[in-house]
Amino acid sequence: MTRRRGRGAAGRAVLTVVTAWGLLAGAALTGAAPAGAAPAIRRIAPGVGYRQFDIAGAAGTAHAHLLTVDLGNPRVRVGLLHPGAVGARATVSRLADAAGAIAGVNGDFFDITETQHPGVPATGAPVGPAVADGRVLKAAVPRGQRFGPALPPGTDTRDVFGVGTDRRARLDRLSLSGTVKTPKARLRLRGLNQYALPQNSVGAFTAAWGDVSRERAVCGTDTERAAPCSTDTYEVRLRGGRVVSAAGSPGSGAIPADTTVLVGREEGARQLRELAVGDRVTVTHTLVAAGSGVPYAFAIGGFPVLRHGRPLTGLDDGTSAVRTVVGFKGGGEQLLILALDGAAAYRTGLTVAEEAGTMRSLGASDAFNLDGGGSTEMVTRDAGAGAVTVRNHPSGGAERPVPNGVGVLPAG
Structure with a gap:
């Protein structure tokens, strides 16, 4: 109310x-x-x-x-x-x-309902970055994809409250930094375990995501959460650093600890279609703090x-x-x-x-x-x-x- x-x-x-x-x-x-x-x-x-x-x-x-x-x-x-x-x-x-x-x-605020995308289940995933016991769980969704009241001017979905390894609380901004290195290219990773990926991007999902469907990740746009889901998508499953399977749309189900799932939309999907089973792919990701540089033991959006x-x-x-x-x-x-x-x-x-x-x-x-x-x-x-x-x-x-x-x- x-x-x-x-x-x-x-x-x-x-x-x-x-x-x-x-x-x-x-x-x-x-x-x-x-x-x-x-x-x-x-x-x-x-x-x-x-x-x-x-x-x-x-x-x-x-x-x-x-x-x-x-x-x-x-x-x-x-x-x-x-x-x-x-x-x-x-x-x-x-x-x-x-x-x-x-x-x-x-x-944090979270993906509580998906009435704008019939048939696409809500993920329940939070909007912003999350760090637990020093381990990065996820990155932030695009600003236009967030749930919750309007953000104050100058703020962003990447903003966090956290406590560093120095046991001091601070406000900061955590941005995703990552790459997907393939036999043909070095791609920028623009999503990590988040319910919405930027347009034309590639995002990674790990065991930390859980077993909920990844379909919501390709719905909406960077400026409009309720925009239709993309019809140009691709998903690649990596195990042991190599491509083991691919699919034309995002899937669901638990992701094993030794597995990473890459989801692409638009230009990101085109880049993933260049991969073949057996190709070696290296994925790296971290959250980079804009503030003091002290590692975070805990952070929330x-x-x-x-x-x-x-x-x-x-x-x-x-x-x-x-x-x-x-x-x-x-x-x-x-x-x-x-x-x-x-x-x-x-x-x-x-x-x-x-x-x-x-x-x-x-x-x-x-x-x-x-x-x-x-x-x-x-x-x-x-x-x-x-x-x-x-x-x-x-x-x-x-x-x-x-x-x-x-x-x-x-x-x-």
Whole structure:
């Protein structure tokens, strides 16, 4: 649910009320403290705190659930929650329990529906780049192929929030760099385990993709997600660095660890048709950071809303919604992970501009918007509990399966 309102109050969301501890999803939100009271913080694990409070937004009162994480504490870390395949989804609680997480929230926007392409299944794959435990899982889809609200000016599907091997959080941009070397040519690789490939390109799919169909990868254009699927496609299967089979259209099914599938569309398809069974083909790929050059232990897609203490220009200040956002302060050593509540009394939420203002008021220097609406969810684990507890009310009435999330994990 979203609500439109007039401009003029952008970024002026105000933290007003603190709620009592011990509330679980499904319970009434009560125990408000006077405006301006210092929010209580509950320590749920070494280096990890949790609190709740109200925010006065222009469209109404929003209720926030906030995790604070001290990355300087050697007993805690942050990583990517994911179901084991790029083209798969699971609820945040299931992802967190499988990882033994202390807490977690939902992550990137994703390919949730394909009503524009009848007969082509949605992949469930995320929009942006993803790195888990230092391993590159995927690259970003073209800007025109993304799902989610309009991107702020100057941002891109390649933008990420991540934590480097130096245990510092940062905002960055991760671009795919790769090649396909054939007996006749050296081609640029323009896709890696992503649900949409650029026009006239060649993309690679590995075991990390999963078993979902690759057909969606050749649908739409660089500027229009709903454009028809390409009729000029080709797929080549490599094993042990050699071509073992080919097909006139993208296939499906699990990809073995020793196998890479190349999918081409338009000019990319023409180039792949030059290959014959037995040809030697070498595929290389990596994600190149635009920032510090520190390798990423974890990275996830979305879009930035706050940089160096200043909200980005052009942030939406007219559409209020339930949202998830992550930020940091202290040079990237202190994380702030916020999820709004989707209960009926609070479902009006915040605008993106108000979200940025809220994170700045909490002390964040930088902040990054993740998927929201029915995807917004926060879970935490009580000491000794065998399963996590959902702390906010999902706005759809139940947990929505998502492709990934941000996990707060015990170190080691």
